[in-house]
Amino acid sequence: MPDTAIAEAPAKAATGGNILQVRNLEAWYGESHILHGINFDVNAGEVVTLLGRNGAGKTTTLKSIMGIIGKRTGSVKFNNQEIIRTTSDKIARMGIAFCPEERGIFSSLDVRENLLLPPVVRAGGLPLEQIFDLFPNLKERLNSQGTKLSGGEQQMLAIARILRTGAGFLMLDEPTEGLAPVIIQQIGHTIARLKKEGFTILLVEQNFRFASTVADRYYVVEHGKIIDGFSNAELAANMDKLHTYLGV
Amino acid sequence: MQALYAQLLVGLINGSFYALLSLGLAVIFGMLNIINFAHGALYMMGAFVAYFLLNLGGINYWWALLFAPIIVGIFGMILERTMLQWLTGLDHLYGLLLTFGIALIVQGVFQNYFGSSGLPYAIPDQLRGGMNLGFMFLPIYRGWVVIFSLVVCIATWFLIEKTRLGAYLRAATENPTLVRAFGVNVPRMITLTYGLGVGLAALAGVLSAPINQVRPLMGADLIIVVFAVVVIGGMGSIMGSIITGFALGVIEGLTKYFYPEASNTVVFVLMVLVLLVKPTGLTGRAA
Numbered sequence: 001m002p003d004t005a006i007a008e009a010p011a012k013a014a015t016g017g018n019i020l021q022v023r024n025l026e027a028w029y030g031e032s033h034i035l036h037g038i039n040f041d042v043n044a045g046e047v048v049t050l051l052g053r054n055g056a057g058k059t060t061t062l063k064s065i066m067g068i069i070g071k072r073t074g075s076v077k078f079n080n081q082e083i084i085r086t087t088s089d090k091i092a093r094m095g096i097a098f099c100p101e102e103r104g105i106f107s108s109l110d111v112r113e114n115l116l117l118p119p120v121v122r123a124g125g126l127p128l129e130q131i132f133d134l135f136p137n138l139k140e141r142l143n144s145q146g147t148k149l150s151g152g153e154q155q156m157l158a159i160a161r162i163l164r165t166g167a168g169f170l171m172l173d174e175p176t177e178g179l180a181p182v183i184i185q186q187i188g189h190t191i192a193r194l195k196k197e198g199f200t201i202l203l204v205e206q207n208f209r210f211a212s213t214v215a216d217r218y219y220v221v222e223h224g225k226i227i228d229g230f231s232n233a234e235l236a237a238n239m240d241k242l243h244t245y246l247g248v
Numbered sequence: 249m250q251a252l253y254a255q256l257l258v259g260l261i262n263g264s265f266y267a268l269l270s271l272g273l274a275v276i277f278g279m280l281n282i283i284n285f286a287h288g289a290l291y292m293m294g295a296f297v298a299y300f301l302l303n304l305g306g307i308n309y310w311w312a313l314l315f316a317p318i319i320v321g322i323f324g325m326i327l328e329r330t331m332l333q334w335l336t337g338l339d340h341l342y343g344l345l346l347t348f349g350i351a352l353i354v355q356g357v358f359q360n361y362f363g364s365s366g367l368p369y370a371i372p373d374q375l376r377g378g379m380n381l382g383f384m385f386l387p388i389y390r391g392w393v394v395i396f397s398l399v400v401c402i403a404t405w406f407l408i409e410k411t412r413l414g415a416y417l418r419a420a421t422e423n424p425t426l427v428r429a430f431g432v433n434v435p436r437m438i439t440l441t442y443g444l445g446v447g448l449a450a451l452a453g454v455l456s457a458p459i460n461q462v463r464p465l466m467g468a469d470l471i472i473v474v475f476a477v478v479v480i481g482g483m484g485s486i487m488g489s490i491i492t493g494f495a496l497g498v499i500e501g502l503t504k505y506f507y508p509e510a511s512n513t514v515v516f517v518l519m520v521l522v523l524l525v526k527p528t529g530l531t532g533r534a535a
Contacts, residue, residue, distance in 0.1 A: 066429050092431030104426045108418040116412070117419055118430035165431070 018080075019044040019169060019200050020065070025074035025084075026224075027057075027064045034060045036224040037074070042169075042202055047195050049203045049211040052221035053247060058204040059101055061221065062171045065202075066098045067091045078169070093121045097167035101174045101204075103158040107147040111138060114146045115161045122166035126197070131160045134190050152183035159190065170194070171202045176210050188213050208242065220245050252505045253384035259501020260494065261390055261459065264397035265291075267493025268452040269474045270481060271401055272445035274489040275408070278421040279441040282332060282343035287474070288467025289351040290446045293320045294453025295462045296358065299369055309372040309454070316454045317447035324446030328439050351468070358464035366461030393455050400451065401490045404444075408486050417441065476519040482529025492530065 020042040027035040035057050042048045050058045064072045067088035076084050083091050092098075097118070106114055115131075115138065132139040135156040141149060149157060155175055162170060172191075176184040184207075191201060191214045205211040211218065212235055220228040222245065230238050269287060276284045297319050298312035307315065327350065335343050375389040408414040420427040420434050428434040453467070460466060481492030496515055504511040522530060 068425050068429050088425070088429040089431050089433050092429055098426075098429050100426060104423055106419045106422050108422060109415055113415045113419075117415055117427075119432060121431050162430075 017044045018042075019078065020202070021075070021077040021080075022061075022065065023075040023077075025061070025064055025072065025076060027060050027069045027073075028071040029060070029069070034224055035064060035072075038064075038221070038224070038226055040219050040226050040229065042200060044200050045195070045198060046216045047191060047201045047203060047214050048217050048219065049205050049208075049215040050219050050221050051205060051208055051211065051242070051246065053245075054206070056221040057224040058221050059173055060224075062098065062173055062202065062204060065091075065171065066096065068098075092118075092165075092167070095122060095167045096169045096171065097162035097165055099158045099162055099170065099172045099175065101177065103154050105146040105149070105154045105157055107145065109146050110142070111144050111146055111149065111157060112142040114157055115142075115164075118161050118165045120165050124168070125164040125166035128164065131163055134163075134193065135160050152179050152186075155179060155183070155187065156190075159187070163194070168198070169200045169202070171204075173204045174206060175203070176205070176207055184210055206246075208246065250384055252502075255501040255505040256498060257384070257386070257390060257394075257501070258504070259498040260394045261497070262500060263494035263497020264394050265452050265456060265470065265493075266474055266477045266497050267401050267490045268397055268448050268455075269470070270478045270489040270493045271404055271486065272448035273474065273478050274481075274483060274486055275404075275448075276442055276445035277483045279417065279438055280328075280332065280343075281340065282335065282347065283340055284445065285344055285348040285471070286327070286350040286354065287347075287446075287449050288469075288471030289354040290320055290324060290467070291449040291453040291456075291470065292358065292462075292464060292467035293323065293354065294450025295369070295457040295466060296362075296453075297450065298454040298457050299367055299462045302369070309458075312454050313451065317450040320450035320453075321443040321447035325439050325443040328442040332442065333435070333438070351471075355464055355468060362464055364463065364465060366463040366466075369457035369462050371458040389458060393459070397452070397455065398494075400448070401493075404448065405486050405490060473515055476515045478529075479519050480515075480522045480529060482531040485529075485531035488529070488531025 018041055022038055022040050025035055025038040026033070038057070038061055050061060052058050060069060063069045065076055067083065067086055072084060074084060075082060078091070078094055078096060081094070083094070106117070109117065137153050138157055138160055141153065146157065147154070159172065159175060175187050179187070188210060191203070194201060195214070203211065203215065212232065215232055217231050218229065218235070219226045220242070228238075228241065228245065269291060273284055273287055276282060294316045297316040298309065301307035301312045301315060302309070331346060331350075332343065335346065371389045375392050378385050378387045379391070408417055416427060416432055416437060420432070420437060424434045456466070477493055477496050478489060480496065481488045496518070499518070500511055500514055503514040510517070
C-alpha cells in the first residue's frame with residue numbers, strides 16, 4: 001500500500017482535529033420522535049462506533065447527519081460548518097459518504113455502473129486499482145447485474161463505490177449484518193486499511209465483537225440519546241455495562 | 249395488396265407517435281411517479297409551436313423540430329417546478345387529476361382562440377413527393393416520420409440504458425434518496441426528466457403537424473390510445489414502450505385492412521387481454 005495516498009488526500013485532515021460535532025440532535029420520522037438530543041464528536045482519522053439495541057436510533061443518527069431525515073433540529077458541524085439545514089446532495093459534496101444498512105445496490109445497474117455511480121466530489125479518492133485490490137471479487141463481476149451478487153459481494157460493492165469519490169468521512173451502517181464470518185473478517189481488514197489511508201469512519205454496529213477489532217472509540221445509543229462513551233482501551237472495563245446496555 | 253401496404257404504413261406512422269409519446273410517459277412515470285395526463289396537450293402544443301414559428305416567425309420545419317421540443321420542454325419544466333413537484337409522495341391519483349386538469353385548461357385555451365378545426369401545416373419542400381417502391385407508393389414525408397421517430401426512440405433508449413447520465417436516472421428511479429445522498433442534485437434531474445419526456449411529446453406533435461393538421465384536440469384524441477399502449481407495454485420499461493408503440497400501430501393498421509370495424513377498438517381489446525393475463529403489462533415490473 002503506497003503511503004503517498006495519505007499525502008494526496010486533502011479530504012482527510014491530519015489525525016486529531018475535530019471533524020464532526022453533533023449537538024442536541026433531534027429527529028423525527030413523520031410523527032414519531034426518534035432522536036432526543038444526540039451529542040458526540042468524531043476526530044479526524046478515527047473509527048468511532050455507535051452501539052445500541054435495535055430501534056435505539058443509531059441508523060437515524062447517521063441518516064440525520066447525511067441530511068436524509070425530513071425533520072431534524074440541533075446542530076451538526078462538519079469541519080466546523082453547520083450542516084443541519086443542508087440538503088443531502090450538498091452534504092455529500094462536502095465530503096461525507098454514506099453506506100446504508102440495506103446496501104442500496106441498484107438492480108437496474110450492473111456492477112460497473114453501481115461502482116461508478118457516486119460522483120467524485122473532490123480529489124483524493126481511491127483509484128480503481130486500489131479498490132479492486134481491496135475487493136478482488138468485484139473486478140471479476142463487473143458486468144453482472146448489481147443485485148445478482150451475493151450478500152457479501154453486495155456489501156463490498158456498497159463500500160467500494162464510496163471510496164473513489166474523494167469523501168474522507170465514511171458512515172457505514174451495519175456493514176457486517178447477515179454476512180459469513182470470513183466476509184466479516186475481510187470487511188474488518190478493509191476498515192483497518194481505510195483507517196491507515198486516513199479515512200475517518202463512523203460505524204454503526206450491533207456486533208461489538210466485530211466493532212472491537214476496528215474501533216478507536218464507542219458511543220452507546222439508547223432511546224435516541226447517547227448514554228455512554230468510552231475508548232477501545234476501556235472496553236474490557238466496560239464489558240459488564242455493555243452487556244446490560246445491549247441486552248446480550 | 250396495395251391497400252394492405254398502405255394500411256401498414258399508416259400503422260407504422262401511428263406507431264411512431266405512440267412510441268414517442270409512450271416513451272415520454274414511461275420516462276416521466278419512472279422518475280416522477282406521475283401518470284402524465286397532460287401529455288396529449290403538450291403534444292398538441294408542439295404542433296402549435298411549429299405552426300407559430302412558421303407563420304409568425306418564418307422559422308421553418310427543420311428548426312421547429314429543434315425549437316418546439318425545447319420551448320414546450322421549458323413550459324413542462326415550469327409546470328414541474330410550480331405544481332408537480334409538490335405531489336412527491338402522494339398517491340398516483342393526485343398526479344393524474346392535476347395533469348388531467350392542466351390538459352383541460354391548455355386545450356380549452358387553444359380551443360378558445362383556434363376553434364376545433366385544423367390549421368394547415370405544409371410538408372417541407374425537401375420531403376414532398378413520393379417514391380415508387382414497386383409494391384407500393386411511399387410518400388416521402390411519411391417514410392421520414394417513421395425513420396426519424398425510430399432514430400429518436402433508439403437514441404433515447406441509448407441515453408437512458410447506456411450512458412452515465414442514464415445510470416443516474418435509472419438509479420434515481422429506484423432510490424432517489426440514496427442517489428441524492430451521493431451528491432447528485434436529484435430534484436433538478438427530475439425537472440430535466442420531465443422536460444425530456446415533454447420534449448418528446450412536442451417532437452411528435454411537430455412530426456404530426458403536416459400529416460394530421462394542427463388542432464387543439466389532436467392530443468386529446470390520441471392520448472387515450474397511447475395510455476392503452478402504455479398499459480399493454482408496462483409502465484416501467486423504455487424498450488418495452490418503444491416496441492409496443494410501433495407494434496400496436498401496425499396491429500391497428502392490419503386490423504383496418506382485415507376487419508375495419510374493429511380498428512378503433514383493437515388496442516383496447518388487447519389491453520383487456522393483457523391486463524387479464526399479466527396485470528403489470530408485457531414488459532412491466534411489479535410496482
